[in-house]
Amino acid sequence: MNWVGGEWTSGSGTFHDVRSPYTGQSLGRVYQSDAGDVDRAVQAATKAAREWALIPIKERSQVMYQFRNILLRDIETIAKCISLESGKRVAEGKAGMMKGIEVLEFALSLQNLQEGGRMEVSRGVNCEYRREPLGVVAAITPFNFPAMVPMWMLPIAIVLGNAFVWKPSDKTPFTSLAIATAAEEAGIPKGILTIVQGGQATVESILDHPGVASVGFVGSSAVARSVYRRAALAGKKVLALGGAKNPIILMPDADLEMASRGIVDSFTGCAGQRCMAASLLILVEDEAKRGEKILEEVVRKASQIRLGQDMGAIISEQSVARLNAAIERASQVGAKILLDGRNTQAPTGFEAGYWLGPTVIDHVKPGSEAACDELFGPVMSVVRVKTLSEALEIERASPYGNAASVFTSSGAVAQRVAESAMAGMVGVNIGVPVPREPFSFGGTKDSKFGSGDITGMGSLNLWSQMKKITTKWSVSSDQNWMS
Numbered sequence: 447m448n449w450v451g452g453e454w455t456s457g458s459g460t461f462h463d464v465r466s467p468y469t470g471q472s473l474g475r476v477y478q479s480d481a482g483d484v485d486r487a488v489q490a491a492t493k494a495a496r497e498w499a500l501i502p503i504k505e506r507s508q509v510m511y512q513f514r515n516i517l518l519r520d521i522e523t524i525a526k527c528i529s530l531e532s533g534k535r536v537a538e539g540k541a542g543m544m545k546g547i548e549v550l551e552f553a554l555s556l557q558n559l560q561e562g563g564r565m566e567v568s569r570g571v572n573c574e575y576r577r578e579p580l581g582v583v584a585a586i587t588p589f590n591f592p593a594m595v596p597m598w599m600l601p602i603a604i605v606l607g608n609a610f611v612w613k614p615s616d617k618t619p620f621t622s623l624a625i626a627t628a629a630e631e632a633g634i635p636k637g638i639l640t641i642v643q644g645g646q647a648t649v650e651s652i653l654d655h656p657g658v659a660s661v662g663f664v665g666s667s668a669v670a671r672s673v674y675r676r677a678a679l680a681g682k683k684v685l686a687l688g689g690a691k692n693p694i695i696l697m698p699d700a701d702l703e704m705a706s707r708g709i710v711d712s713f714t715g716c717a718g719q720r721c722m723a724a725s726l727l728i729l730v731e732d733e734a735k736r737g738e739k740i741l742e743e744v745v746r747k748a749s750q751i752r753l754g755q756d757m758g759a760i761i762s763e764q765s766v767a768r769l770n771a772a773i774e775r776a777s778q779v780g781a782k783i784l785l786d787g788r789n790t791q792a793p794t795g796f797e798a799g800y801w802l803g804p805t806v807i808d809h810v811k812p813g814s815e816a817a818c819d820e821l822f823g824p825v826m827s828v829v830r831v832k833t834l835s836e837a838l839e840i841e842r843a844s845p846y847g848n849a850a851s852v853f854t855s856s857g858a859v860a861q862r863v864a865e866s867a868m869a870g871m872v873g874v875n876i877g878v879p880v881p882r883e884p885f886s887f888g889g890t891k892d893s894k895f896g897s898g899d900i901t902g903m904g905s906l907n908l909w910s911q912m913k914k915i916t917t918k919w920s921v922s923s924d925q926n927w928m929s
């Protein structure tokens with residue numbers, strides 16, 4: 447169903463089946479909105495945006511504060527919905543919601559932060575910045591964080607005074623209904639949050655619609671690149687976040703427990719289906735084989751993970767087949783599979799779901815598919831090098847630039863990695879280096895098309911514009927005050 451102008455609607459066009467990754471069974475159908483649906487949604491949003499922009503930011507923030515409280519009250523129910531449709535564990539759904547609520551709380555602080563600025567630039571002349579909303583803005587989001595990723599954008603865009611049109615992934619459309627219900631109860635005015643369900647054609651209608659001023663996109667790099675191009679050609683502001691192949695550099699002096707735990711959590715959390723998952727371990731070898739011991743511990747810990755309890759499911763049957771084929775190809779080109787998730791038992795009663803256990807592939811060659819491509823599953827490729835410089839060369843050569851981490855006990859090594867890595871988000875002894883607000887979220891290279899970031903102060907220009915006002919008042923004077 448679409449949520450347009452405060453009403454649930456759907457047309458008579460095409461619907462797609464949505465299946466739960468846990469059971470493979472149908473959860474329902476999602477409507478594929480066409481250009482007419484998008485136009486009606488943007489018209490309703492445009493009407494609502496005019497009024498909303500006139501309300502002072504402090505009052506808009508009050509409404510959003512109610513929204514925060516309702517989301518917190520309903521977090522268990524929403525997390526269960528996230529889990530059911532995306533395959534995440536309920537705890538992961540809840541963690542994603544909490545991160546989204548953190549962004550909402552940052553948005554609430556904008557009433558005190560985003561005032562602009564004013565200066566006397568000449569005698570009797572003042573210049574002033576005024577941050578203004580854009581009108582109707584849109585967000586297009588991926589399947590893997592059905593609540594968190596939209597919540598990176600929704601609160602900031604709405605607090606800044608825009609109407610927000612959201613196109614969720616058509617693989618995970620149902621969480622958006624729970625969020626719209628919470629928004630309605632909070633008193634977010636009709637038309638300020640709009641949901642249009644659909645896939646590629648729906649996205650293209652949004653990108654082409656002249657009534658949409660700005661677009662935030664999060665998804666795979668190929669789609670991010672084309673969305674960026676199309677929106678920019680249409681004259682919109684646009685920021686498009688793409689995929690990732692995040693490396694962890696494992697130094698021989700790393701703490702065994704901290705490193706092995708951090709590495710396992712990073713590549714198995716959300717079943718590896720997150721843009722901050724590490725999927726490449728660059729092991730810096732030493733004579734005492736300390737890195738080797740940490741790798742053994744990684745394999746031991748990962749082998750204890752129980753599907754359905756410690757790790758969730760893969761989004762679709764096609765994704766499992768794609769991952770299985772990539773693992774097979776890696777072994778065919780000489781890599782050694784230390785832990786083969788293809789053999790992991792599916793949880794009892796959930797055999798028809800989409801499963802792959804943690805997989806560790808050693809002796810992967812730099813430049814090969816397993817070392818370079820985003821596989822998007824619980825698969826860790828291990829590349830072995832002799833020096834930190836070689837490790838950094840691999841990091842810097844990647845077309846992606848989302849995250850990079852190092853596990854080490856050396857401050858000097860940590861500093862060198864932090865300064866030399868090209869990724870936008872760097873971790874030291876942290877496997878998933880997601881910055882907390884107000885530090886903004888965003889990568890570099892093919893992980894992000896456009897400028898700014900998707901959260902924090904770095905996102906404000908995506909959802910607003912700065913007007914410059916120059917003022918001079920006539921005063922009784924015997925000289926011209928304007929210099």
Ligand code: NAD
Nearest residue numbers: 587588589614615645646649665666669687688689690721
């Ligand atoms: P996807 O690119 O397939 O889909 C993302 C969105 O685009 C969905 O709403 C989808 O309906 C729509 N879409 C799909 N194909 C399209 C097309 N050809 N034209 C226009 N729109 C299209 O991504 P996904 O599989 O849903 O999500 C996983 C990907 O997202 C991974 O690559 C992951 O790394 C990335 N991701 C990145 C970040 C980040 O912050 N950089 C965060 C989460 C996910």
